[in-house]
Amino acid sequence: MLRLTCPVCGATGEETEFHAGGEAHLKRFGPGSTDEDFRDYLFQRQNPRGVHFERWRHQYGCGKWFHVARCTQTLEVFGSYTAQTSTVPDHIQSAIKARRPDWEPAQ
Amino acid sequence: MFEPRTALQGAHFSGDITVTDAGLVGMIAIRGSLTDPALCAAVAEVTGHPVPATRKMSGDATDGLAWMSADELMLFCAYGDAPTVAARLVDALGDVHSMVSVLSDARAVIRLHGDVVREVLAKGAPVDLAPDQFAQGDIRRSRLGQVAVAFWMTGADSAELVCFRSVAGFVFEWLSTASQSGSAVGYFATPRR
Amino acid sequence: MSTRIQSGGRLIDRSRKIGFTFNGQRLTGHPGDTLASALLGSGQVLMGRSFKYHRPRGPVGAGSEEPNALMGLGQGAHFEPNQRATVAELHDGLAATSQNHWPSLDMDVGALNAAMSRFFPAGFYYKTFMAPRSAWKHVFEPVIRKAAGLGKAPTQPDADRYEYFYAYVDVLVVGGGMAGLQAALEAGRAGARVLLLEQTAHLGGRLLSDEVEIDGQPSDIWLAAAVAELQGMDNVTIRTRMMGAGVYDHGYVTGYERLTDHLENATGPRHRLWRIRTDRIVTATGAIERPLSFAGNDVPGVMLAAALRDYVTLYGVTPGDRTVVVTNNDDAYRTAIALKLAGLEVPVILDARDAAIGPLPRQARDLGIRVEVGKGVASVKGGKKVEAVEICSQAGEGTVLETIPCDAVAMSGGWSPVVHLWSHCGGKLVWDVDQAHFRPDASRPPTDHNGAGYVITAGSASGALLSGDAMQDAAAAGRRAAAEVGFIPSEGDAPTAMAEPEEPVQPVWMMPAGASYKLRSKAFLDFQNDVKVSDVQLAAQEGFESVEHAKRYTTLGMATDQGKLSNINGLAVLADSLGTTIPQVGTTTFRPPYTPISMGAIAGEARGAIFKPTRKSPIDGWHDENDAVWEPVADWRRPYTYRRAGETTEQAVHREIRNTRTNVGLLDASTLGKILVKGPDAAKFLDLIYTNMMSSLKPGRCRYGLMCTENGFLFDDGVVVRLSEDSFLCHTTSGGSDGVHAWMEEWLQTEWWDLEVFTSNVTEQFAQVAVVGPKARQLLESLGGMDVSKEALSFMGYAEGELGGIPARVFRISFSGELSYEIGVPASYGRAFWDMLLEKGAALGVMPYGTEALHVMRAEKGFIMIGDETDGTVTPHDLALGWAVSKKKEDFIGKRALQRPDMIRADRKQLVGLATEDPATVLPDGAHAVAGVNEYGDPKTIGHVTSTYFSPTMERSIAMALIDGGAGRMGEVLEFPVGKDSVIRATVVDPVFYDKAGERQDV
Amino acid sequence: MKRYSAFAIAREAFRHHTGWERAWRSPQPKAEYDVVIVGAGGHGLATAYYLAKNHGITNVAVVEKGWLGGGNTGRNTTIIRSNYLQPSSMAIFEKSRGLYEDLSQDLNYNIMFSPRGVMMLAQTEHELRAWKRTAHANRIAGIESEMVTPQQIQEMIPIIQTAGPRYPVLGGLWQARGGSARHDAVAWGYARAASNMGVDIIQQCEVIGVDRDASGVTGIQTTKGAIRTKKLCIVVAGNSGVLADMAGFKLPVESVALQALVSEPIKPALDCVVMANTVHGYMSQSDKGEMVIGGGADSFNNYTQRGSFHHLEETVRALIETFPMVSRLKMLRHWGGIVDMTGDRSPIIGTTPVPGVFINCGWGTGGFKAIPGSGWATAEMLADGAPRALAAPFALDRFTQGRMIDESVAAAVAH
Ligand SMILES: Cc1cc2nc3c(=O)[nH]c(=O)nc-3n(C[C@H](O)[C@H](O)[C@H](O)COP(=O)(O)OP(=O)(O)OC[C@H]3O[C@@H](n4cnc5c(N)ncnc54)[C@H](O)[C@@H]3O)c2cc1C
């Protein structure tokens, strides 16, 4: 039963206040993209056993989406940050590095 | 004969605490950037309340302004005043990118009163309701049992709660069940009055 | 004989007697008794039958670890099977029944299994019962099912009530023994918010039975002071009768509080499930004594040494007058001493160790008790109760040296820390060679959201078995917990606790060490599931080497006690059989709950009226008063139809349709989703959300719109109204409103956050009534107010104003093909508006209609219904709605998906109408059309019926279907096999059955 | 291998069961195999068994990181049914159910297949129509399943409450020859039979790398050393993404925890499997007497074999609403498994972008029932190098083409 902190309203709440939204930072492929790129965007997920960047919505709270860096193996949370970012912010990367020195961002 | 009615139609329950339909309440959702000084000024001017800080509320359901989200406020006023207040807000906001919608009828407000108000809420809301963690002036949007609610303390032993109109009956029933006599938990210190 | 003795019994009130029944027999006990102690006090040692062999059993423990003494408690709507008599507190009128026997506890036919046990070793059922094939289901399985299963199933709905409670603390202490109390004191004094849970009714843990010296005084004095101090702290809460049930990720703990089980007549909830969120957990859960594995260790009267001591000390009862003590450690001598001091006989203490030289053995000898070292039990004699013990040398094969008559045996194989809560979320264990047990490895704790260890063990739960160590460990644990959550703990000396020093335990996994097969097959490891030493050895022999395989093959540890007594002994046997070490073998996975918890508590308050929220429209009351047949639609309830006296449901629906098509009908459409979308980019945004072009819509006009998922499939539809240049009102399906609103917000917040758009879900702000039928306009005009004439408000138009004095938004849209207005009024006026329509419309023949009439009427018009014509795999093109998919727009959600190879296949399923050859025959729901044979050799299905009705308007059956390449099959006759040898033939037709030209709605 | 029978038990009883042999061998890995299967779950073991039995390919290793059958096969609620909606699903699940009928005899291992029937309740009009549609599809495909009325349901399942206030039961889809089997026995039975035919089952051997050259796969790296092979089949359920990553491709799969729980055992009270999809409650009673209850899946990626507690609350509430007596039972134990959910919630069986690497995954919440059929079809594919009719529709390319096999059409879940 996760506890997450919403970076928008600052509330720390339990998982049931939130709604999980899958992998973060997907690049949307629209008309004009190849079938393969489109498939990757729609279906192929990192699904790592380890550090995962994912989307959550503070569904019962402020209603806002945000991003979380979390380990899928230990469920440890490295930080949460706003949804209006296309890449993992530096401070989150360093928070992960601090606890997982071997971790490298995915290509 | 054709009078407006709340969803709960004045319902009242008395057990470990009292649970009461607050009656018709004017409610206006204001969306816009809460960091925009123009918006803050307009809202303060029309409502008489400063824009509250994150998860704070000024006043109560009779006259109050609550933080709902980073770009959303909820104004409480008299039911009959809501349309005109909303119109005044729209005027005052002018060109500021914003949205004002009257939601007086979309919500129900319930008043809770009694020594164990915090405990009754803590039976359904995953929120730290200890007096030093959740005080008057705080508002929390969360869930109660299986539905979305927002609540705030109006005194040491009283609170108000707002929920969607369609589930008002459910919430009322839920609160009455949780406060049936003999179900007090005895966890939070009894408030001093 | 088992009996109440004159002395001892600190937990009972001897001055009062209370009555209870056991298998219908009236017995008495004292307040403070457990059911087990009261039964022992009444001469009843035999309390149940085991699972597999139906062997007679008495209690082996005195607490929550008990595997044997399980009973059905209560009656009728309060009956519950499989309750442990050792923790059930006695109350007046308690009704207990023993289980798993027929015809009676004393005489059980199932006990034949025991006699046949040589044919029923571990896993025997995997090897037989295979022929003939059907015999398993019809012969063998029913017999097995009947024999298994322990307690009787409750038959009535539960009369009790349950609830939850959320608590937030800095430090949660589980266990109210010496260690838990000390840890709580330390954390509490430092200022942390502390919650302490104790599963029993009493604080003190083992101190209650085994008094030690704390700071030079009897521990009772310390105990009283500690409790008083804790109770005096505002930041500390103590709850008894509350078990730490499970430890979960991120500091989440479930606490199982039993509020009324110990009361005769109680009000209020029976159990309360606490969901505790804490930063640090101190588990001070104590240790559990292990049985010894000797033949006949399950005969009623054989007990754990400390349990026997508890019965004597706490309840003043004993299972026998002559107790043989058998042990491999010093602690069990306390039992011998306690028995002797209570005036009971202890003919011998059998100590498997080579020597017994500590102060406790010395004290026992001084009391005149015979102590035999290097000796053990070869076998316990007796069936339903202990009659004698055969003594042998521990090192040998079980040659009987002497037979000692006795009626009870106290056994101790050493102590295992209670590591369950530590382990639930991944805390690791180490094997402590000296103490012969697994204890928490403090360097590998379970980790929380910050990656930090969040469980700290205290006292004997850490493996600090001796009082002095336990106290030091507990104080350190409490201080560490407080410090880790940001408080400054005391640095002073912790109290010193002192008990008699103890010599080391000597592991004994089989008694005697060289026991023959005969003895091993009578030495029980798992009492409840009847798993013997020989079973685990067989598992190893057959290659079930992993401890998890051995568990599953033998069912060791899978009973209702989850192996609290058996696991370590079983591991040891497995390790020995495999020629490896216990830590190599490792433990099975510890899973919550610590002991079983009621399903009622897990469900909490959510039952009956508040099982799930029911959303009700503002007009719900009227429907309820007027015989609505309800239909759940998402969380809403909606009237399916209003059935009048003497009508069938179908007749009611047809009446409603006919009336709507000839006079005027009213539909409560309040549940339809309504979402406001406003901002400079609103039109641009809706162009992305909808497949159609919405930016070209004129203010004051309505347009039917479709929404696809990014995968190209249709998922919601509805009418979009342009309220003004920069604001739109989007209608959604009733079930879709929350989803569509969330969908819009998701795109706005996470993909197109540069767009200046706000949305607001105003669904519940408005009660919406569809006024439908040729007399609709007449009805509205009779209300007085805004102009609703054709000229002022044309088809697909929108206007705001007042009707009958109520503010109204009127949409001229039609889902039935009739002249139709949908009118939104503030929800608080919804009922008033509805009543007004009924009153004014009476003369016009106004009549409400329900969802089924709505469905039939839209089908008559060939309109699709999300969920009927769509199922998550259907595109707008499949439904011939290509006209609503913009070709001009560069992008919209789903556009790219619709270009994939499979989506542009010509032979996709397409929407058609169907006319059965016999107009009276209605195609069944979901019937499939077939033609030819598929790749598996079955008839090839070419599509299925999506909507099918008898149309009272057309006076014939109508249907819609999705058919492979349907658009190209007009006029074809399709075959729908609908039952054995029965086929319905239907012609493919245009799905619009009624008023193809659309003349009726545009008037 | 000595045959199991009542006679064998009697014989052994008189010699203290000393004559029982190991159920399967525990060999060290050889340097090379014709086929290496990763994952000794039901699907991997069944694949090995049918490779040996149907295709005579026995130089096969099944490599397992833990203990065989310890993945989802050993932790599922054992519901077996074949009344699916889409033709390709019906084909493989019915093939599987048919194989289950004779599996005990085929394997000489009592896997306790118990066709006690599966009842899928319809609690909304929409669900009722969906089940009717399924019933038609099933009948045409030769699968016995039928709609039953609330009255029939009440008679068949006395403890059910069909007239519940919130979601009264409107009907049910009944598959009489669906049911359950002993989950562990399925894994053990296949392992024993496969081992007996020469398949090496190598436990405690984790695959940690996949070797490949320009032409495709050449072998694997394991915690017990390197193993060469030209045919590698990945059958690791929740860990599929991790293995695909090692092999160098991506899958349309996400791993989440799915939970289950058991009650304490009670005397027989429920004779069939009941699925209440509207309220999310799934329950059957095992031969030992415990109620076996399927819980919900987490909605976030998770490899912990633990799930979030609130799913259990939802499940138990639903069950109490459906079977009020459940309220006075107790939960004995709850656990989770890591299930691999695909983009359309249907499985994947097929070739991969890496030549020589085959995949069988994506069974998600419902693959126990498919073990025999999937093993059969996967063995065909491995023997031929390409899928035959049963497996073909489940190929990976469907996600590129948009050819979804969506069973959620008919049911919210697919247990
Ligand atoms: C709680 C729950 C309830 C369910 N209920 C049902 C149900 O009622 N009916 C139904 O039909 N299905 C059900 N399922 C689904 C079903 O259990 C699975 O679909 C099925 O068991 C999958 O079998 P498998 O052989 O593919 O995977 P598994 O049994 O999980 O086997 C995969 C194996 O691969 C091994 N492995 C992983 N990584 C490696 C590596 N790197 N190297 C070597 N080995 C590795 C694992 O250790 C594991 O043993 C349920 C699942 C769960 C979790």
Ligand SMILES: NC(=O)c1ccc[n+]([C@@H]2O[C@H](COP(=O)([O-])OP(=O)(O)OC[C@H]3O[C@@H](n4cnc5c(N)ncnc54)[C@H](O)[C@@H]3O)[C@@H](O)[C@H]2O)c1
């Ligand atoms: N000499 C020995 O071999 C030996 C062995 C064990 C204990 N002891 C003695 O026992 C004392 C140890 O004290 P302690 O406090 O560590 O243990 P304890 O056994 O006295 O107390 C543990 C308490 O935790 C409670 N508990 C256990 N699991 C729980 C759960 N899940 N939820 C709620 N409550 C739970 C128990 O009911 C008990 O009251 C010392 O005096 C020690 O010497 C001695």
Ligand SMILES: Cc1cc2nc3c(=O)[nH]c(=O)nc-3n(C[C@H](O)[C@H](O)[C@H](O)COP(=O)(O)O)c2cc1C
């Ligand atoms: C169908 C089924 C029935 C089970 N019955 C029991 C049971 O009676 N007692 C028990 O302790 N566990 C039972 N379990 C749970 C297992 O002990 C175990 O928790 C599960 O297989 C997951 O493994 P793990 O907990 O070791 O991770 C059962 C599991 C399944 C799949």
Ligand SMILES: [Zn+2]
């Ligand atoms: Zn928030």
